[in-house]
Amino acid sequence: MxxxxxxxxxxxxxxxxxxxxxxxxxxxxxHAVGRHPGEHGVAMSGKTDPQIALEILAGMGLEAGQDERHLPVVVERLESELAAAVELIRRKGRVLPGVCELLAALHDDPHVAQSVLTGNTAGNAATKLAAFDLDRWLDLEIAAYGSDDRDRRALVPIALRRAEELRGWTLAPHDVWVVGDTPNDLRCARAAGARCLLVGTGNVAVDELAALGADQVLDDLADVDAVLELLRS
Ligand SMILES: [Mg+2]
Known part of the structure; x- marks a missing residue:
């Protein structure tokens, strides 16, 4: 169970x-607006894809309301451009330490379900996960994405609802671990009453993460046994 x-x-x-x-x-x-946004300087970590797109559009001096009008076209193009760049992602990107071992071990654990909660749209997450063959271990039907809600704090309840509707699992917020690399991952967990593990493998220094009050903060996921014990607790 x-x-x-x-x-x-x-x-x-x-x-x-x-x-x-x-x-x-x-x-x-x-593609959507007809001109390149230049060096937009929008920080992307921990944000949803629609949120990032709107922040870039907001910096382009468009007329009021035009950013929301352009958003669907931007997101659609974003997904097709990213899918077309899958070989580049595979070549320039990497899977982080411990991840394959953790996903494989939890996939084989009948007491643990695992999916993603990400600011990526469903399409962009699928591209990135498939680029590194990680999707085979994840139950993506119960995932929650930036395409479900541009506010990341709304995403844990969406995953819980899918877990209940599609799998018949009734889980309390405290049964959920959100694992992320930014303050927004913690906010999203806390908004739902879920537990949160933060790791310093993204763009936020581990010292900065440690000050936020997550349930656990680690440099990375490399100590697979310790992370498994935590996530099963
Ligand atoms: Mg992240």
Missing amino acids: VRRLVLWDVDGTLVRAGGVASEVFSLAVE
């Missing part, structure tokens, strides 16, 4: 996508 649900963030937690996404965002915005 499933007693725990582990929801993995993707970028900076499971993988580094090799910096491919930033330029892909710019290309998608250029």
